[in-house]
Amino acid sequence: MARRLYTLFLYLALPLILVRLWWRGRRAPAYRERWRERLGYVAASERQPLWIHAVSVGETVAIAPLVELLLARRPDLPILLTTTTPTGAERVRTLFGDRVRHAYCPWDLPGALDRFLRRVRPLACITVETELWPNLVHHCHAAGVPVVLANARLSARSARGYRRFAGLTKPMLQQLTRVVAQHAADGERFLGLGLPQQRLGISGSIKFDIEVRPEWLEAGGRLRRGWGEARPVLVAGSTHEGEDALLLDALAALRKTHPDLLLVLVPRHPERFDSVYRLCTDAGCKVARHSRQEPVDAQVSVYLGDTMGELMGFYAAADIAFVGGSLVPRGGHNPLEPAALGKPVLMGREVFNFQAICDQLEAVGGLVRVANGAELERECRRLLDEPGYCRQLGSSAREFVERNRGALERLYQEVETMLDRRLE
Template sequence: MNRLLYSLLLILLLPLLLAYLGWRALRSPDYRGRLGERFALTLPRTRAPLIIHCASMGETLAALGLIRTLKRQRPDMPILVTTTTPTGSAQVRQHLGDLVDHCYLPLDLGPVVARFLGRLTPIGLVLMETELWPNLVHHCHKRQIPVVLANARLSERSARGYGRFPALVGPMLGQLTAIAAQNSNDGARLVTLGAAPAGMTDCGSLKFDIAVDDAEREHASAQRLQLMGERPCWLAASTHPGEFELALAAHKTLLEHFPDLLLMLVPRHPEQFDRAAELTRTAGLTLARRSAGGPLSPQTQVLIGDTMGELKTLCGMSDIALVGGSLIERGGHNPLEPAAFGKPVLMGPHYFNFKEIGDQLKQEGVMLVVEDEHSLVQALDQLLGDDSGRQRIGQAALQFMARNRGATERQAQVVLQALGRTEA
């Protein structure tokens, strides 16, 4: 009954959703021409695939290693990667190309989901992190399609939210075939909400398996030298409105002590590139855009990171990385990418989406929490003035990452075992 009420609510909200998609289509060409995928009217030709749903850019990047591992172990198995956003779609195409098929995941309406599954006849479904859709899970369970929640995480805050709807969430979690949890705390919260303990495996986070090889380090160093020479540089990564202003204000203050300092300001969403540039000009700072290419003028004070798929390289090019979504109440973004390059990490107080990882990084001395503009300036000023301290933090970051690797193989085994039980 609760799932039916959920479905009815979605139907009532459908006009608003269509209006939203139309509005986004006017603002972004990536939303145009693919509305049929949202209703399972336009589908890939592949049949009997393993569907892996990654939602947006963050989940897609985290899943790349898992997808490649599954494809290596089962080369005969077709894989369909679904997303819900253009940024996620772009990452699938850029990093996976012809290795997989791709489309948007249809809306979670019963008839739409039924058509989607009926046409594709998937052998299994992998949902990344917290991408839980009641009708999708229900119809998979009804068709005996195994469903695995991979890289599963559930913060205390999210658990409280899900806990308000026990009659909807409990049966949905109970229908999952297996869960590969990032840690035991996430697993315990999922079990409390209704997941079966027997299907739970503590695997660690896929994000620890970020691959940074010597060639990538050398590439980042060469790009830095070509772009800015020997100038000191800090990165404000995956930032949102409200954080642009804080980063720019902090940078203006820091320029008094470090006049050749460069800020690389990277908005989380492409539609914010122009807004970040406008705020930079309003702050009286000279800017350049990464998309323009070429070396920077010595007078350039801010580089707007307006390219896609380059954040990893920019982490390697920086001296210190502030990870956004954390100075405002968005829950924070992945702090492990700069850590994988051996960079000191700064985050605001709102990193609840990465609480366990963030707390571990704090304990290792790799991450500092900054509360506001003043503490951000203090932390950056101290780190920029202490080369040997940054090197010590960098070594601690690399050692921490090395100790926690291996989640990709463990989670791949959870997926394959779930598929094997069904095939048997």
């Protein structure tokens, strides 16, 4: 009954969903492209693929090592990778080219899902981190398609939300084939919501298995040469509305004692690139835009990273890394990306998406959390004034990542077991 009411609500909301998609297309035209795929109108598959769903950029990057491992070890297995955002689609193209097929994931509507499943005929479905949709799981289960929630995480906050809708949550969890959780605490929360014990596995987070690619280091080196290698650089990655102004305030205060400090702002969403540029110029900053390859002279105080897919190159060029989505209630983004590069990491306190990782990284001295703009300025100043402390923080961050590798292989073994059963 709960799922039927949920479905009725979605169908009633469908006109508004379509209008919102069209409205978002005003600022990001890619939202208006291939929109019929969201209703399940995808090209038919010649061979049964493994369907992997990663909602957007963060999930795509997180699952990329598993996709690479599958491509290497099971080259005859076709892979369909779905996302819900154009930025996620662009990241799929950047990472994999034509080695995988991309489509937009259908909305959680029975008609769209049945149409999608008939056309794709997936061998199995792997959905990433927190992507659980009642109709998706139900219709896959009814069609005999196993569903694995991989690299799964569930914060205490999210668990409370799911618990309020137990009539939807418990049946959905009982229809999952497997949940491979990042941490034991995540697993306990899934069990508390109704997941059968025998369907839970713990792998650790595959985000620790990030490989530092030579092209990131090369990009970082090119950027530093263009900026001036002696300049101190603060890279603020994946920022959200409300954070950029705080960073600009901190920059103004810090440049009184460090006049050559360069702030690199990398907004999370491309539709904000122009508004962040205007925010910087309104604050009196001279700005260079990466997309235009504008030169950086001594008067430039802000470099705007207004392209997609280059964040790791920016982090590689940093002296200090701030990870966004954490000074506003968005749950934070992945601190392991700059940590793997040996950068000292600063974040706000809104990190519920990465709570366990942030707690552990902070405990080993690789992360400093700040509550507001004033604390951000204070900690940046300490890192700039104390090079030894800055190096120690970065070294601790890198060592933390190295010690926790291995989750990728454990997750791969879980997936391989499921695939072998399907192919018997």
